[in-house]
Amino acid sequence: MENAIQTTVLGGGSFGTAMAQVLAENGHPVRLWMRSAEQAEAIRHTRINHQYFPELELDSLVEPTTDMGGAIEQAELVFVALPSKVFRDVIRNAAGHFRDQQMVVSLTKGIERDGFRLMSQVLKEELPGTRVGVLSGPNLAGELVQHEITASVIASEDRELRERVQQALGNAYFRIYANLDVYGVELGGALKNIYAVVSGLADARGMGENTKSMLITRSLAEMSRFAVSMGANPMTFLGLAGVGDLIVTCSSSLSRNYRVGYAVGQGSTLDEAVTELGQVAEGVRTLELVHEKAIELDVYMPLVRGLYQILYRGASITDVVGALMNATQNSDVEFILPRQGEGSAI
Ligand SMILES: NC(=O)C1=CN([C@@H]2O[C@H](COP(=O)(O)OP(=O)(O)OC[C@H]3O[C@@H](n4cnc5c(N)ncnc54)[C@H](O)[C@@H]3O)[C@@H](O)[C@H]2O)C=CC1
Numbered sequence: 393m394e395n396a397i398q399t400t401v402l403g404g405g406s407f408g409t410a411m412a413q414v415l416a417e418n419g420h421p422v423r424l425w426m427r428s429a430e431q432a433e434a435i436r437h438t439r440i441n442h443q444y445f446p447e448l449e450l451d452s453l454v455e456p457t458t459d460m461g462g463a464i465e466q467a468e469l470v471f472v473a474l475p476s477k478v479f480r481d482v483i484r485n486a487a488g489h490f491r492d493q494q495m496v497v498s499l500t501k502g503i504e505r506d507g508f509r510l511m512s513q514v515l516k517e518e519l520p521g522t523r524v525g526v527l528s529g530p531n532l533a534g535e536l537v538q539h540e541i542t543a544s545v546i547a548s549e550d551r552e553l554r555e556r557v558q559q560a561l562g563n564a565y566f567r568i569y570a571n572l573d574v575y576g577v578e579l580g581g582a583l584k585n586i587y588a589v590v591s592g593l594a595d596a597r598g599m600g601e602n603t604k605s606m607l608i609t610r611s612l613a614e615m616s617r618f619a620v621s622m623g624a625n626p627m628t629f630l631g632l633a634g635v636g637d638l639i640v641t642c643s644s645s646l647s648r649n650y651r652v653g654y655a656v657g658q659g660s661t662l663d664e665a666v667t668e669l670g671q672v673a674e675g676v677r678t679l680e681l682v683h684e685k686a687i688e689l690d691v692y693m694p695l696v697r698g699l700y701q702i703l704y705r706g707a708s709i710t711d712v713v714g715a716l717m718n719a720t721q722n723s724d725v726e727f728i729l730p731r732q733g734e735g736s737a738i
């Protein structure tokens with residue numbers, strides 16, 4: 393295709409495979425890098441990634457590979473769809489293959505334990521000289537590959553990168569908006585996973601529609617309040633990468649975070665729920681990190697605290713819900729009012 397962009401996706405899991413398919417359907421050659429030679433070989437022969445999308449025939453422009461050096465060196469645009477837990481190690485090992493000014497986009501919605509870093513910060517540290525962006529929005533992999541119409545946000549300080557990503561990914565079912573707030577877009581994607589776990593848990597206990605509306609609304613307030621305390625722009629949380637992604641992951645059983653919450657709500661232990669899922673649910677780890685950070689920064693996060701008590705301290709769901717509904721701290725104001733001389737708080 394004229395104007396085809398050479399692309400690479402690092403990570404052959406659910407989202408890496410879905411994004412590779414979108415790129416290929418748009419006419420761009422994609423090298424889909426994965427660590428398992430067996431898996432790459434099977435996909436090459438069958439054109440199916442059986443572990444994640446047994447029903448989906450991959451476009452002929454998707455080339456599965458285990459040659460990371462070749463995949464990176466040939467690409468104009470590199471997307472990274474790896475769990476946050478392994479993100480830095482994989483990128484560090486591959487660092488020698490990247491070139492100056494190459495465009496690298498994180499698709500990962502998580503936080504690094506050491507130093508509470510987001511993935512764009514990891515990329516900037518490990519790959520100085522490259523141009524970095526993040527993509528985030530309501531993009532359940534299972535719906536993307538079905539061409540269900542949706543949108544996403546590419547955030548980067550680099551205008552050319554934003555435009556290239558819009559060209560590469562945009563199509564009749566996927567609209568890509570640009571944003572300059574890299575930190576806010578990325579933080580929104582990571583935080584909403586926590587509330588998807590809460591929502592799954594509540595759904596398993598038979599929550600009503602009023603309850604769901606309350607939960608999502610208060611989740612948005614809580615994540616925005618935290619983001620403001622971390623220096624992000626609260627307006628970003630009213631967009632696709634904030635409330636947009638929050639709504640979809642809190643509402644859909646296609647969300648792995650929601651599914652973990654649902655399983656715990658039905659009586660599984662956290663370990664059982666995660667093992668049964670067999671894919672990454674970033675919210676479980678993010679919860680621990682945000683819980684700790686909220687204490688450090690003295691940010692009021694009752695939902696985070698409640699979920700942490702249930703998942704990591706063995707508290708009963710009934711007790712936590714009772715405590716949340718009877719809380720006195722801030723219970724008389726919907727928005728936490730800014731103290732004299734401070735900026736807005738939500
Ligand atoms: N699945 C989805 O709908 C979406 C996922 N994301 C984000 O994308 C990131 C990746 O998620 P998924 O692809 O869905 O997870 P997944 O669990 O489906 O796949 C993760 C992939 O990473 C691979 N992997 C794990 N450790 C590795 C290592 N050390 N070296 C190389 N490969 C390794 C696994 O083999 C697997 O193929 C997460 O941060 C997630 O939040 C973002 C948007 C949508």
Ligand SMILES: O=C(CO)COP(=O)(O)O
Nearest residue numbers: 529530531532647648649
């Ligand atoms: O981020 C997602 C959709 O936008 C996917 O959420 P899960 O990781 O919970 O499946």
